[in-house]
Amino acid sequence: MAWDRYDPSLAAHDLVQDLKWDPALRAQFKQNEASVLDRYPHMRPEERQAIERRDFRALYDLGMHPYLGGQLSRFIWGNDAGRGAIEASNRLVASLQGHAGGIPDKP
Amino acid sequence: MAWDRYDPSLAAHDLVQDLKWDPALRAQFKQNEASVLDRYPHMRPEERQAIERRDFRALYDLGMHPYLGGQLSRFIWGNDAGRGAIEASNRLVASLQGHAGGIPDKP
Amino acid sequence: MAEIVFAAGVPHAPATVGLFEKAPDEARAVVAETFGAVGRALRAARPDVLIVFANDHLTNSRITAYPDFIIGMAERHAGPHEWFKEWIGCRDWALPGDPEVGRSLFRGLTRRGIRMNLEAGPLKFDDNLSVPTVLTDLDQAGIRVVPVLQNCTVPPFPDGARCLEVGRAVAAVIREDLPPGLRVGLLGSGGLSHEPGGARYYKIDEEFDRLFLERASQPDHAALLRDITIPRMEEAGIGGTAEVLSWFIVLGAIGERRGESFGYTGWPSFRCGIGGVVWEVG
Amino acid sequence: MAEIVFAAGVPHAPATVGLFEKAPDEARAVVAETFGAVGRALRAARPDVLIVFANDHLTNSRITAYPDFIIGMAERHAGPHEWFKEWIGCRDWALPGDPEVGRSLFRGLTRRGIRMNLEAGPLKFDDNLSVPTVLTDLDQAGIRVVPVLQNCTVPPFPDGARCLEVGRAVAAVIREDLPPGLRVGLLGSGGLSHEPGGARYYKIDEEFDRLFLERASQPDHAALLRDITIPRMEEAGIGGTAEVLSWFIVLGAIGERRGESFGYTGWPSFRCGIGGVVWEVG
């Protein structure tokens, strides 16, 4: 992945910003994700589907900025400095590398 | 006048933007100008005084952007396409050129 | 591969609307012939979408957070914004937008190294879009419009060389990213010499204006850059004349082409030199 | 004529706080020695004000309206922003601001052709300012801080040559516009190699990091620009490594000076290479 697929017009970026800036929206997402996704009229069907399936590979292929992708993964899988964020980054990397577990690429 | 005195940090710029975007603030300014100017804690005393005295020369010397200066002059002296805007630009130019009337510099 | 089927540059001085009836015959004729010719060429070219580059005049952003470009991707654009209504004195207008072209332009220019803002909500329009719209009856033409608001007046702003470069990137997006068969028009709205709100509010620099119209009409961008510099623009009127940079973007997009202009007037009460160019893009 | 009395560059990886206790001795030593040395040099230099350049990480602006730089002119800066608290796992902190220096920087850089945003209200801070603050106890030092949030991650962003140029303009503002006798410190916060949120989240490019620390410590900006290019940064980790551009601004401001660094660690769980430099500015 490099910047050649990057698409700053994706509505998913706005979703992550709104979640980051609005705790009430975060609570609503956890309770009723569809009602939050409905707020983004410019979100494309394939973008929405990738979010619903937690398919970060698809999301990045559509052009999502990885920094906001990382934040979305932490929101979904765990954001604390210890276990949660590690779990989130493992699952993110697994999704991006197209398999279900393990942490590849350790130096 | 050129851009060498231009100071985009002047609070007067925000005042003009707020007046432009908020009809209620415009009404408040006409009724009680001081109460509006009080809203800008970063406005310097000399900036405020220049506004209160309609001294556009002083305001421009402090660094006001002329486009926003023109809008302020029209808000104060007349904004309609016919007589008002002409009156406003005459008075603005008179203030900028340091005398009380006439339209100099006609080609 | 979409194609550019129309390209023109016009000024947008509000007084060409508000003081039209009071102007002398000769000045009225230049306004009528310029905008008439631009309107006819536009309709004859049958663009699906018209991308308009025009100075924002500090209408949408604070001076402390001022972007160089804002692409409007709303479904519909309408104006003039309330504050400008009585000043311009024109009719209310509305234009269909083109969210997909706006989005492609944003994505494509970003990928080509040009920073743009994208605004999905309504933008506020002043004389920048209002004057060309009402003088060419663009709102009756059934053409979708993508406005690109440009910083021509809040220093530091993109200069002539940069605007030509932006234009070349716009052309690449049109050629490489927009749908095949889409017919695209380009309009630069701004200039000529004027100093809105400045000490030389009533000064018009006819010499600059005539030179600019000549350079803009010739297929020679090197001569344009050499003669129409930012210092020369500022000499012809600070904070206003540099709006001719919107024409530079169109020129960058179409490459070196000949253009036709339709007379010139420097009637002082327009507070702006008036003249336009339609370029040959066939 | 104010003077630059302190200049340093550090990374701001949140895991150097959150996972510090779990790190191996060698990695902990590098973190402790680097931030310890920077903190001591900072106190010894007794700056009145510290200008911190640091990546904004999309914390304050939408991706569709992303500025290159935002100067914070609030009376007080505090963090971390609520969303980042549990992720960074550091204490809450507050720093005195310096509205007048922020304002002068904005005015002075604008006049020197550098576009900046100025934010009078509170900015949201993430690891960019939080990590250096808590690791150097900057919030105990009684030094006023002016944060300049920088775009290092939303393409297109200012490259190395441009950041050196911005730094030279910052130096000119300090020298020519700030009050005589004012003691100014400069800190670049960002890097080294990392790819936050990317497919190579766990990859650290030690070769890049060691080369960068070496080039940054030598008084040779041509060699820095030649070896530490944006493509090389992206190779070492997309969307994160380019934060070393914050150091380029400091380097542009101080000119070609020698620097000292305090070890390096590429412990993978920090998810970022760790090393810092303090430059000789005496």
Ligand SMILES: [Fe+3]
């Ligand atoms: Fe204009």
Ligand SMILES: [Fe+3]
């Ligand atoms: Fe960072």
